[in-house]
Amino acid sequence: MIDVSTLTLKEIVSSLEKEKFSSEELVLAYQKRIKDVDEDLNSVLEISPTAQDDAKKIDKARAEGKSLGKLAGVPVLLKDNMMVKGWGNTSGSQILEGHKSIYNATVVERLKKAGAILLGRTNMDEFAMGSSTETSHFGPTKNPWDKKRVPGGSSGGSAVAVAAGLAPIALGSDTGGSIRQPASLCGVVGLKPTYGRVSRYGLMAMASSLDQIGPFARTVEDVAFLMSTIEGKDSKDATSVELKDTSVPELMNPSVDGMKIGIPKEYFLKGMDKDVEKLVMNAVAELEKGGAKVEEISMPHTEYALATYYIIMPCEASSNLGRYDGLRYGYHSTGNNLAETYSLSRGEGFGPEVKRRIMLGSYALSAGYYDAYYRKALKVRSLIKQDFDEAFKHVDAIVTPTSPSIAWKLGEKFGDPLTMYLSDIYTITANLATVPAISLPCGFSKDMPVGLQLMGRPFDEYTLFRIGMYYQNLTEWHKRIPV
Numbered sequence: 089m090i091d092v093s094t095l096t097l098k099e100i101v102s103s104l105e106k107e108k109f110s111s112e113e114l115v116l117a118y119q120k121r122i123k124d125v126d127e128d129l130n131s132v133l134e135i136s137p138t139a140q141d142d143a144k145k146i147d148k149a150r151a152e153g154k155s156l157g158k159l160a161g162v163p164v165l166l167k168d169n170m171m172v173k174g175w176g177n178t179s180g181s182q183i184l185e186g187h188k189s190i191y192n193a194t195v196v197e198r199l200k201k202a203g204a205i206l207l208g209r210t211n212m213d214e215f216a217m218g219s220s221t222e223t224s225h226f227g228p229t230k231n232p233w234d235k236k237r238v239p240g241g242s243s244g245g246s247a248v249a250v251a252a253g254l255a256p257i258a259l260g261s262d263t264g265g266s267i268r269q270p271a272s273l274c275g276v277v278g279l280k281p282t283y284g285r286v287s288r289y290g291l292m293a294m295a296s297s298l299d300q301i302g303p304f305a306r307t308v309e310d311v312a313f314l315m316s317t318i319e320g321k322d323s324k325d326a327t328s329v330e331l332k333d334t335s336v337p338e339l340m341n342p343s344v345d346g347m348k349i350g351i352p353k354e355y356f357l358k359g360m361d362k363d364v365e366k367l368v369m370n371a372v373a374e375l376e377k378g379g380a381k382v383e384e385i386s387m388p389h390t391e392y393a394l395a396t397y398y399i400i401m402p403c404e405a406s407s408n409l410g411r412y413d414g415l416r417y418g419y420h421s422t423g424n425n426l427a428e429t430y431s432l433s434r435g436e437g438f439g440p441e442v443k444r445r446i447m448l449g450s451y452a453l454s455a456g457y458y459d460a461y462y463r464k465a466l467k468v469r470s471l472i473k474q475d476f477d478e479a480f481k482h483v484d485a486i487v488t489p490t491s492p493s494i495a496w497k498l499g500e501k502f503g504d505p506l507t508m509y510l511s512d513i514y515t516i517t518a519n520l521a522t523v524p525a526i527s528l529p530c531g532f533s534k535d536m537p538v539g540l541q542l543m544g545r546p547f548d549e550y551t552l553f554r555i556g557m558y559y560q561n562l563t564e565w566h567k568r569i570p571v
């Protein structure tokens with residue numbers, strides 16, 4: 089059987105083309121690995137029953153010399169909040185237990201068109217609310233580098249799956265850091281694309297002005313490759329944008345010579361782990377050696393980002409989650425009248441974190457509070473966005489840590505929402521400002537991975553890929569795998 093534990097997307101595409109192995113063999117090898125190692129990790133909620141047949145079809149088409157898509161025969165895992173027709177997608181929630189998706193998300197359609205094999209769905213914090221994948225109704229996912237620690241969240245399942253070699257690539261969603269933070273804590277690459285780059289049609293909405301779908305992989309090159317298959321305008325998502333440049337990794341010249349890189353002083357304050365700071369600054373020094381010009385910049389409204397996010401996100405979430413009424417899909421509890429049925433179904437079906445946010449959001453949106461909270465938060469969001477606009481007049485990319493610390497112990501922050509929320513301090517600004525941001529491994533502290541975050545101008549993922557590929561050509565961090 090193929091040893092899939094270290095395979096990258098690029099290696100798989102080339103091996104499939106050269107017929108070193110078939111897609112069916114590959115799928116079987118990943119399925120076996122999931123069976124062997126995921127019982128402990130709990131990153132995969134369900135393996136697709138059709139994956140092997142889907143792979144056979146691609147193998148047959150290849151044997152017949154048919155023209156194939158860019159991801160022909162490549163297995164991919166999807167976060168549980170992306171709809172795949174016929175799958176039991178739940179967003180990690182009890183309220184959707186028993187739900188069957190009746191259509192495909194646009195990213196799913198595009199992956200299928202590119203020939204990818206949908207391998208299964210991954211665990212996540214309930215409705216993507218969390219930073220540790222502990223709020224999932226289906227139990228926590230564990231970090232493959234140390235199973236006593238969290239993988240980050242909310243896309244913890246996808247990050248763990250890629251880190252543990254259960255799939256070469258996976259998709260997640262990022263509303264405040266849910267791709268980048270678990271990527272950082274698990275030692276893989278994760279990209280939150282610019283708002284509008286990837287269609288969210290068929291993504292179960294959390295906070296619609298912040299949500300983006302994006303890829304996980306071992307290398308920046310693989311992330312760029314995967315992006316090129318899912319990005320671009322979609323008539324079913326009015327916020328998606330016609331792209332001038334698509335992600336074409338082949339054409340990239342990974343050099344940072346002459347590039348201007350900003351280090352925002354507001355991101356390097358108290359509370360950050362000293363090792364994390366050191367490793368991030370080592371990475372910056374590498375870029376400087378390559379000819380990048382590094383300068384300190386100021387983003388003065390950063391300190392308001394967390395407060396702003398924790399108004400806007402719950403407001404939007406409280407509205408988006410109104411649709412789960414216990415009648416149309418999933419969990420149902422019968423009361424004496426309609427109001428009681430709603431109340432019982434929602435009260436029993438949602439977990440505590442989701443209820444907390446629905447209550448926060450409903451409160452902040454209610455008459456008399458709307459202006460004081462929601463409108464004010466939108467104004468501060470504009471100021472945060474202006475910080476980025478101003479910075480990008482002088483620099484091509486901004487470098488920060490992805491997470492202020494390495495992965496913490498399971499249970500350590502669970503039950504203490506404020507401490508949990510603080511772990512997103514470096515990632516939420518990119519969502520508020522709608523800019524692209526990528527996390528890639530930049531070293532280890534106490535044998536746990538540390539991530540470097542690069543943020544770029546809107547729709548300039550290309551610059552992030554260039555810097556990231558340059559850095560990965562020089563370093564080996566992304567090649568280490570958990571035992």
Ligand code: GLN
Binds near residue numbers: 217241262267
């Ligand atoms: N951890 C953040 C939150 O709990 C971000 C979640 C996300 O990006 N989906 O809201």
